[in-house]
Amino acid sequence: MKNFSLQCPIPISDYPNVLLAHGGGGKLMHNLIAKMFSAAFSNDILLQEHDSAQITLQENKIAFTTDSYVVKPLFFPGGDIGSLAVNGTVNDLAMSGAVPLYISLGLIIEEGFPMDELWKVVKSIAAAAEAAGVKIATGDTKVVDKGKGDGIFINTSGIGVMEHSLNISPKNIHSGDVIILNGDIGRHGIAIMAEREGLEFDHKIESDCAPLNGIVNDIISSEIDVHCMRDLTRGGLSSTLNELADSAGCAIEIDEVSVPVHEDVRGACEILGFDPMYVANEGKFITIVPRQQAEACLEILRKYNPESAIIGRINSANEAIVKLNSRIGTKRILDMLSGEQLPRIC
Amino acid sequence: MKFIDEYRDADAAKKYSELIHNITTKSWNIMEVCGGQTHAIVKFGIDELLPKSIRLIHGPGCPVCVTSLELIDKSIEIASNPDVIFCSFGDMLRVPGSKKDLLQVKAEGGDVRMMYSPLDALKIAKENPGKEVVFFAVGFETTAPANAMAVYQAKEQSIKNFSILVSHVLVPPAMEAILSGENCLVQGFLAAGHVCAVMGYNEYYPIAEKYKVPVVVTGFEPLDILQGIYMTVKQLEEGRYEVENQYSRAVDKEGNLTAQNIVSRVFKVGTRKWRGIGEIPDSGLVLQDAYIEYDASLKFGLAEIVVEEPKECISGIILQGLKKPHECEAFGKICTPERPLGATMVSSEGACAAYYRYRKK
Structure with a gap:
């Protein structure tokens, strides 16, 4: 340097x-x-x-x-x-x-x-x-x-x-594909919000801002047949998934319990009335790969962040929609954010 | 996360669901009063875990949703004044007035700021003696103590450039208004846990007695709500109508006396107009005479403005639980969170927004 x-x-x-x-x-x-x-x-x-x-x-x-x-x-x-x-x-x-x-x-x-x-x-x-x-x-x-x-x-x-010949695009997302996330979500948005609003927590929440080209290079050079990748930025995981569902015309199913969110971020979200699914990230992305290659891809991602996880799958459906299997075993729609996420009153 | 995960446990939720199924023999209509509970019910899909014969009716307990159109218009008028710094809780900013919302005022150059606490607005007033700082004091009994404290401190410290636009509403009179309505369907209440954390629950005994409805003080996590429903159904099935407390980890009978004291020092009970419902006597808080100089409505000469609600929005009917959001003609068509017709589509605690976000039907 x-x-x-x-x-x-x-x-x-x-x-x-x-x-x-x-x-x-x-x-x-x-x-x-x-x-x-x-x-x-x-x-x-x-x-x-x-x-x-x-x-x-x-x-x-x-x-x-x-x-x-x-x-x-x-x-x-x-x-x-x-x-x-x-x-x-x-x-x-x-x-x-x-x-x-x-x-x-x-x-x-x-x-x-x-x-x-x-x-x-x-x-x-x-x-x-x-x-x-x-x-x-x-x-x-x-x-x-x-x-x-x-x-x-x-x-x-x-x-x-x-330098590859893959077709990495929403159009290449297929039913049966698996969605992998490279770690915990929500840290960037909460770090910014806390700084902006002068909120203090026991441990300072740090942004996850980081370059992703190294990880991506590892995935591609391992001959994983990547169908799509997308980084999670302003609208959070939920907005990214909705964009992909719309472009690909597919149904996405996510398991809430498998999406990693750190305790401090969850705590801050509970206080501020935010949903971590909608909070901004700067060093997180999802990779969509065929089911057979999910474990191999996950292994590479876990070298960079052990919290990387398979969070969902692509289902065959006529409707572009993102559904969430909730923590308590029910299902609901995971919609795109409308406007800015505004804190609730009480 | 401690104190959260325990109340979102899938196995325990399933057990409660079975318990409710086991004791239910008839159809019952239960209203959850608070918007926070509506949000949790729809977000976690709690109604999916209930027998078909139990219908949850979403109550008027979203302070953003019930703030009258004329108060929103007043807030917009004040916020447009170039000498004003207008401070508000976040979700009020997107609520449509007759012509625009507060975010539009901000885009047009108004100094509109989002706050977490009215005491932050007071601080801004101290730092900007040349400006009038107005806080939009919205909320039920939950936000009243902090708003009262801001006014109390302003007077103690002789801060003259601070005032509040009062839009405080009270839960028990709204419950009575619903119960005394001609078409009332509600047979039992989940009372709003956080309101009771401040006020206690002595106020509900006369209501339970007079209208013969069970009232169960209930929390906001999925298991709280399921347990609250279980306790309500059990009472209904057994023909009882008592006040019970599910949320005992946060609520006791007397409530928070310190908070109640500051509220009654600064505010008194007065008539309040509820969006979509109309005027309910003794259903709101207004400033005591000793603090009247902090009333923004008077300070800016807006006390006389009267605005009628638009016809196509049925939020009043929704707020009384007479219709579900998706039963509205406008729902999801001309009324969406991006272009809301009424306030129930704005706040995440509003029944229409919750349905749109999590169900789209």
């Missing part, structure tokens, strides 16, 4: 806060890019210093994705907007089975944003990119008037190559 523990290379005493001029195209911006960004993200592609990055890829199919990050608070237990912006895009690429290689970085910074916080975000981006094995290939910086942003917004786009 590079010298991320170094002091910020921009003399913070000169500019303790980001000024409009830092996005203005002049000397200040040049300094910011050269001293902070290029220093932190240094790689052969970025150092071409061209208007566009030039990349040579093999004759593979390419995966391409984009996502914007507006999380509040910017720093939360287990991560920050920087690591989130890298891992989120890396994971979107990984979900199509692609090997993520390059990402772009667009920063929209609010005038007055503390320079040392920007440095923290930049360090976090560099560390996350290194951990995921991707290069920051190109970037852009804009500064907006005070009050016109919320600290910092980040957009990342990513390119990955498909």
Whole structure:
């Protein structure tokens, strides 16, 4: 890893806060890019210093994705907007089975944003990119008037190559397939919520924000016939399952007791009136595989997280629907979230 | 998780289901009063475990659902005022008023904030002396002590830029209103456990006696509800109509006297309009005269606004248990959680939203 523990290379005493001029195209911006960004993200592609990055890829199919990050608070237990912006895009690429290689970085910074916080975000981006094995290939910086942003917004786009010949897609989900989850759910959403609302628990709940390309690579190189993968983000497990049921036109059945949720997350959800099935995650995904390969796939996932579990199956049905076998032995629909999950009154 | 998993045990649930089947010889209509119980019943599919002859009727105990349209409109009027920071519990934000909801006010630039406690709103008032801070004081007897405490502290600390829009409702008068209705089907009640944790259950003896209905104070976990139903059915089958307490781990007869004291210091009983039901005498809480300066409705000169409910929403009939949500023409068609016609489709405790989310029928 590079010298991320170094002091910020921009003399913070000169500019303790980001000024409009830092996005203005002049000397200040040049300094910011050269001293902070290029220093932190240094790689052969970025150092071409061209208007566009030039990349040579093999004759593979390419995966391409984009996502914007507006999380509040910017720093939360287990991560920050920087690591989130890298891992989120890396994971979107990984979900199509692609090997993520390059990402772009667009920063929209609010005038007055503390320079040392920007440095923290930049360090976090560099560390996350290194951990995921991707290069920051190109970037852009804009500064907006005070009050016109919320600290910092980040957009990342990513390119990955498909080195497999699998058809990983909702359309490839078949009746009889098994759904596997790579660990416990709900930690990211609760960590953010607790930080945002100033709620304190005995043990700090940390976000599960992490890159998934390593695990996915292991699954694919083990010749598991992956039918579909999807990471669980904002709408939680429930929304992801509903999206897949809709796209694939299939019926999904989930066993509530087999979905791992940590005690502290369950406790927080009970207090706040949330259902962990709808709470956001950042390092969790489901893999849908033929029944015969479920155990082999589970074994790989358990190397990364022993709580990985088979949580359900695809049933033959004409109706796109997600059903839950509840803890007390009854059945109900697991619906998609409408709007934001709002805390209940009592 | 301790104190949760014990009450969600599948084997124990099955045993209770068998016990209820064994003692049931006739058809009975039982109302669970509280929206939290409705939510648990539908979420856990508890009615699937009951004999077909037992019908659960979903009561009016969702504070969000019964808050009258005119109070929602008042909240929207106040929240739209640029000098106001409007604070509310989360699920009130999506309840439709006549024209819009509070989330739309926020999108239009209103300073609308979601709170977990009215005391947080009081803190905001202290930190923003140049703004009027208004808290939407919604709820049954459960949220009344915290709301009372916020007003009490505001007065003690001479905080003048704080007020509450009072929408407090009381459970026993609503039960009486249902029982005295012409078409009343309810033969037994599961009383709301958390309301009783605050108020105790002395208030229910006269109701059980007068209307000859069993009242069982009941908790919110699946086994609580199954046990509450078992106790109610047993009374009905034996021809008894007594007040019993299933939720003894949280409730005693007298309730929380400290909480009751702060409530009666700040609030007094008054007439309240219930969404979909109409005015019920002595069914709500209003501020005592000594605290009237904290009444947002008066402070913003909105006391006289009167709004009529829309015709196509039958939430009043639903709230009285005369119809099930899926028996409404609009259910799932023109009325969904994304575009709710009435409040019962908004809160997760509302019967319509619970049916939509877990059943779609």
